[in-house]
Amino acid sequence: MAQVAEFLYSPSELHRGATFRVFFWMLAIAAILGHRAYAPILLAPLAAIDWRHAYYSRHATFRSVDRRWVAYFCAAGVFSIYTAVSALWSPLPMQADWALRLGACFLIAPVSFHSVGYLTPATRERAAAAVAWATLAMLLLLTFEAATNAAIRQALPPEETVARDFISLGRGTLLLVLLVWPARRIFAERLKRPWLGWLLVVAATYPALKFSIVTNAAMLAAGFIAYWAARAFGRSVAASIFAMAAVLIWATPMAAVMLDAQSAYEALPWLPDSWAQRLFIWERAGDAIAAHPFGGGVEYARAISRPIDAVSINGVALNTMPLHPHNLILHVWMDLGVVGALCLCGFLFAGWRGLSHVGDRHEDLATAAAVAAAILVTAMTEWSVWQVWRFAAVWIALMAIRLASGPAPASHFVRPGL
Secondary structure, eight states, rough: OHHHHHHHTTTHHHHHHHHHHHHHHHHHHHHHHGGGGGGHHHHHHHHHOOOOHHHHHHEEEEEEEEOHHHHHHHHHHHHHHHHHHHGTTTTTTGGGGHHHHHHHHHHHHHHHHHHGGSSSHHHHHHHHHHHHHHHHHHHHHHHHHTTSSSSSHHSSOOOOOHHHHHHHHHHHHHHHHHHHHHHHHHHHHHHHOHHHHHHHHHHOOOOOHSSTTTTHHHHHHHHHHHHHHHHHTHHHHHHHHHHHHHHHHHHHHHHHHHHHHHHHHHHHHHOOHHHHHHHHHHHHHHHHHHHTTTOTTHHHHHHOOSSSOEEETEEEEESSSSOSSSSSHHHHHHHHHHHHHHHHHHHHHHHHHHHTTSSSSSHHHHHHHHHHHHHHHHHTTTTTTTOOHHHHHHHHHHHHHHTTTTOOOOOGTTTTTO
16 A cells, blocks of 8 residues: 555656646536537546556545445446346337446546545645636636627537527536536635635626526525535535435426326416426326336437427427436436436435535535535436436536545545545
């Protein structure tokens, strides 16, 4: 172990630290040029970091007997394997390659996250500063795009409508509203500019509201509420968010199965069209879940979205099932059934165990609670399970949180944690 520590703190450490800095600056550009870039960029730390470090990090990760790792890798393995197996009864069997994409993300992401713990204190400080400044740059670029109707994207190929560009920029804003919380902490504690950190959080409201995805603004608001609640009440707030998510994994499909969308729509005529459409989406998802408790197979929701089964809402014909139900839990149940739901529980358990190892510092708990609340909001209102970049965005936020939280304890090399 001493030899491992000696190597990991060697001069080549400078190259590893530089990789993380380049990584986060690349994200600032990716946020406006295409949200799908999150996933391939996630490969950057291990692609550029020398492979000996990846070897040591991998062994330190997999040697750990901590139940957080066991739960995570079991859930990730079953999720990926069952995705491939479900292609046997899926209407779109050729989509089985999602298993490889998700499996790569589930494997590479924790190793990249784990390698943050092997940065020297000085290198870690520089990497943390890169998170803060790159997030600020991301905000400025997204604000410029919001104020100029996507001037940068409109000027660059491929040619696309402003509406489509706004959707992509809205996806980039999702990463921004996750990163503002660790970036705010870095500005306050590492860079001694607390006012700039809070300016970052407040200013993120503009791109979150400007683009066509209202969920981003809801994520930012949920993070703000969770942050201050955790500052006031401590660990119980973050734990409550995980408990709520665990309940929703089972309550959401039950609610969808029992929902009478037409009656609910008539009783709530004041609902915005998109909210009213969600009622019919949930009802159709509930019918699919009841018919296929073990899932309809990978990309089942996409398969039944065509031909369009429209419903009239305020005189406008809207599809009762877009390409996905805009709800991670419902989508997992529709495509992978109870097996996929159990895997979600495994991921939640790993996250909850990780939270239990966070110190009692209010800033640690508040930052974790803010990001967890934001993730729960997007999971319930927008997330499609077959969007690997969303899983990558979560891991990127976790890496930023770890960089913001300070160096690992001396026992890190003996029992590395998640």
